[in-house]
Structures are given as C-alpha cells and as structure tokens.
Amino acid sequence: MPRADAARNRSLVIDAAAAELAEHGLDVSIARIAVRAGVAKGTVFNHFASKEDLVAAIFCGQLATLTATGETLLGHPSPYQALLEFMTAGTELQVSDRSFCEAATTTSRNHPAVRAASDHLADIAEKLTARARHAGAIRDDITGRDIVLLLSAPTSIATPVAGTRPDLWRRYLHLILDALRPETAHPLPVAAPTTQDFTSASSG
Incomplete structure (x- = not known):
C-alpha cells in the first residue's frame, strides 16, 4: 500500500476510534470502529497491534x-x-x-x-x-x-x-x-x- 494511503487509513482509524470512544466508552468494538472509519477490521490491526x-x-x-x-x-x-x-x-x-x-x-x-x-x-x-x-x-x-x-x-x-x-x-x-x-x-x-x-x- 502506498505510504500516503497508509497514512490516510491510520488517520481515519484514529478519528473513528476517538469518536466512538467518546460516545460509547471503552467497550466499543474494533469492528464498530472499522465500520465508522470505512476500512476493513484487518486494516485497524495493521496500524495497531x-x-x-x-x-x-x-x-x-x-x-x-x-x-x-x-x-x-x-x-x-x-x-x-x-x-x-x-x-x-x-x-x-x-x-x-x-x-x-x-x-x-x-x-x-x-x-x-x-x-x-x-x-x-x-x-x-x-x-x-x-x-x-x-x-x-x-x-x-x-x-x-x-x-x-x-x-x-x-x-x-x-x-x-x-x-x-x-x-x-x-x-x-x-x-x-x-x-x-x-x-x-x-x-x-x-x-x-x-x-x-x-x-x-x-x-x-
């Protein structure tokens, strides 16, 4: 994946995670964060172990x-x-x-x-x-x-x-x-x- 795309996906994940956590707390799932970010669940784990x-x-x-x-x-x-x-x-x-x-x-x-x-x-x-x-x-x-x-x-x-x-x-x-x-x-x-x-x- 090109570096620019990877950086964009990371930013999307962080923004989506921040919004979901703010609204729903720490129990929010990675799957829900991925949906909000518009990326696959695996993409989240590509950026965060x-x-x-x-x-x-x-x-x-x-x-x-x-x-x-x-x-x-x-x-x-x-x-x-x-x-x-x-x-x-x-x-x-x-x-x-x-x-x-x-x-x-x-x-x-x-x-x-x-x-x-x-x-x-x-x-x-x-x-x-x-x-x-x-x-x-x-x-x-x-x-x-x-x-x-x-x-x-x-x-x-x-x-x-x-x-x-x-x-x-x-x-x-x-x-x-x-x-x-x-x-x-x-x-x-x-x-x-x-x-x-x-x-x-x-x-x-």
Whole structure:
C-alpha cells in the first residue's frame, strides 16, 4: 500500500476510534470502529497491534492536548486563574469524552506511552500548582498530583443529574477550588500521592 494511503487509513482509524470512544466508552468494538472509519477490521490491526494500543494512542492525544493547554497557561498573569482554567479544560474533556476518565483508570496506564504522557501532564500540573501556592492562592500542601486527581471529581459528583443539568459540574469545580484556598485550611490527615504511588498502582 502506498505510504500516503497508509497514512490516510491510520488517520481515519484514529478519528473513528476517538469518536466512538467518546460516545460509547471503552467497550466499543474494533469492528464498530472499522465500520465508522470505512476500512476493513484487518486494516485497524495493521496500524495497531491491539485494541489497547489504539486506546493508548487516543488517550495519549487527549493527555497531550490538556498538557499543551497547561503549558500555555503557565504564562497567565494570574496563577489562580491559570489553575482554574486548567482544571476547567480537564473537566470539559471528561464531560465531552466518556473514554477519558475510563482510560485513566484502566490497564492502559501500563502502556509506556500513556505513562510518559501522564507524567508529563503531572509535571505541568505541578508547575501550575506551584505558581498558585507561591502566590498564596491555594494552600501550601496541595500538589500537582492532587490537582490531576481532582479533575474527575466535578463530573463524578454531578453524574446523577447530568442529563438535566449538563453544566452542574461547574458549580462543584468552583467549590473544589474554593476549598483549596488557604484562609480556612486545616492539616490534611494523609500525604499527597507521589509519582511512585501511581507507578506502583499501574504495575500492580
């Protein structure tokens, strides 16, 4: 197959997979993805050895998009507003894509590319969090890993009424950010998760 055709087919598969995963979650079949892409099922496997590899490619793209947003926000004049916009972008991604949160908690985290992309996102989240800490906008014991984990909280909280109140997650995102302010902070009972915690969880 000519290189241009192969590249086109790969792009079709990725676009179709991203759309199917966003709409239906990780249970979507390769056969359904192939139909949406307009290619044979075997073509999918010509580009991705397994469904896990395909999911990993999609998830890495999502992480890269959020990471790029975070990198841009490092130049924002308000550290607190930068953190809010980063968390808003992360939550919006989960609202629009069913597979994002699912992929973050499955064995796809064992995939080397996913782990590398996740670590890069955590690094950017830590830089954004450090700016907010140093500005006195959030409490001193909040880490970037805390922020990454909190990204899934607003949508999880609002899930029971998401059908009738699709924007309710915004209320809880702002409540979470308010809770991170230092004015009424009390000591937390346990330490923040570390990179080693995530590595051990992925390999366990």
